[in-house]
Amino acid sequence: MRFRFITFIILIAPALLTSHHARADTGSDGYLCCNLRTDGRWISDINYIEDGKTLIPAGTPVKVTGQGRQRIYIEVLGGRQALGNDYSRNLGLDAFASRYIVREDxxxxxxxxxxxxxxxxxxxxxxxxxxxxxxxxxxxxxxxxxxxxxxxxxxxxxxxxxxxxxxxxxxxxxxxxxxxxxxxxxxxxxxx
Known part of the structure; x- marks a missing residue:
């Protein structure tokens, strides 16, 4: 019986976890909702104005390529960056992603x-x-x-x-x- 439970955990549980956690629409195309600042690899939802950060304008095309813990990976301006849910963690990852990446330009x-x-x-x-x-x-x-x-x-x-x-x-x-x-x-x- 123990062997079956371990097999379930190894083979089946990852698929169940994926289906129950919020998922970003991987591979989708969209646009940034708003002006966001980046250091070239990380875009935080707090959007601080800091030295070394550049502004990515609202309407910039993006492609969602994946997700991680509290982050959505995107291709924007020819490079890969992470859009970090640093301070809005009461939002599920799908809600967070749809707030910042919109379908209409x-x-x-x-x-x-x-x-x-x-x-x-x-x-x-x-x-x-x-x-x-x-x-x-x-x-x-x-x-x-x-x-x-x-x-x-x-x-x-x-x-x-x-x-x-x-x-x-x-x-x-x-x-x-x-x-x-x-x-x-x-x-x-x-x-x-």
């Missing part, structure tokens, strides 16, 4: 926005009057560990582990204010 919608909104998003910055979707395109999604609801009146983001900014929305879902210390405001608020 966001740059098509971006082209229809007013000039000041397009410029703000291109610079990964925020401006009053933006919708939630436009905020997410510009600076990425807020981490779910600190923002359980994307519909909250105020969402919290960070540019570093010590620099927080808060985005406030009116009842219609438009940005009314971005509150932060003066240095952080310079990094995240659009000034034409």
């Amino acid at each position: 966001p740059s098509l919608k971006l082209a229809t926005y007013p000039e000041n909104i397009r410029a703000a998003i291109a610079g990964a910055r925020l401006t009053p009057g933006m919708t939630r979707e436009q905020v997410f395109m510009a600076v990425g999604y807020p981490v779910s560990s600190e923002n359980p609801s994307l519909a909250a009146a105020t969402l919290r983001f960070w540019t570093s582990s010590f620099a927080e900014f808060r985005v406030s929305f009116d009842a219609g879902g438009l940005v009314t204010d971005v509150s932060a210390d003066p240095e952080t405001r310079k990094l995240v608020v659009y000034a034409p």
